[in-house]
Amino acid sequence: MKKIKLLALSGSLRTCSYNTATIEALKLIAASSGIEIVIGNIKDLPLFNPDREDDHIPAVIELKSNVGDSSGLVIASPEYAHGISGSMKNALDWLVSGAEFPHKPIMLINASPRASHALAALKEVITTMSGNIIEGALVSIPLLGSGLDRDGILSNPEISNALKAALNNFCSEIQALKPDKPVQSTS
């Protein structure tokens, strides 16, 4: 049985980011079910420049390679001024022209349920890039202002169960999309 491998990206570069803490927690939740999550790096990407798409920039090559190698992509991104964080949009801009992103199953995590503008903008961009947003894997968790770090998320039953359920749905959908590549259950 082939194991599933996911790539997770946080749209915040802040050290104590709730979004980063969430994907770190999700990585541990997944590992306990035999699902591998690779945490990707967007902080070393230069600002997107269409003139530089063929420049073999290491951080761009790494991102594209990680997306291409993954069965699905987990995105946890903050809302800044009612928009997608520039860092996350910049990462997506680098992926627009490649073959790695289209049809990729996407799980969205929203760490601030009251923040709906960036989530809507992110959905529009991902759909335009032919990403496959798995609605059953979309999870909103009230982390903003909670003070919870990775371990706090893991020890909060409500939040960790919501993440586990969304991850389960995500992996089931990926399995259904690729019947030739069954994955281990996360339950």
Next chain:
Amino acid sequence: MKKIKLLALSGSLRTCSYNTATIEALKLIAASSGIEIVIGNIKDLPLFNPDREDDHIPAVIELKSNVGDSSGLVIASPEYAHGISGSMKNALDWLVSGAEFPHKPIMLINASPRASHALAALKEVITTMSGNIIEGALVSIPLLGSGLDRDGILSNPEISNALKAALNNFCSEIQALKPDKPVQSTS
């Protein structure tokens, strides 16, 4: 009579960017009417990180200073995958917490009239940041695919007149907002 000084930002880092060509053309149009336009630099900004807001990063200090010194801000930004370019959003992210941006009059230039998603997203972000979008200065010009550079824009009567009219409206509004600081007419 005090001259008006505007800051113009292009959201594209491409050398042959239509947006950059447009603000370069606008700078010359403005100069002929005694209006100064400074073309700002967003390409040297690091990716936004809230942890680094007090780090005295030269490119950030320069951008904030230029915004603060300007009577108004001209933004010409492309649409990438139905979203604001990551580079432009990144620049705005650096301006969110400062005192320079709120209430700043904003002129928006859309070089691709069929691209409405990024423009709508940009309006939402700017409004959330308390920027003052001057609707009468919003100008859509069909540049995408035209092959026009700065000089081509200047020698195209329809496009250069549209830019001049929008700039006139922008400066009139700025003048009306600051009656103690009259500006030279651009007509």
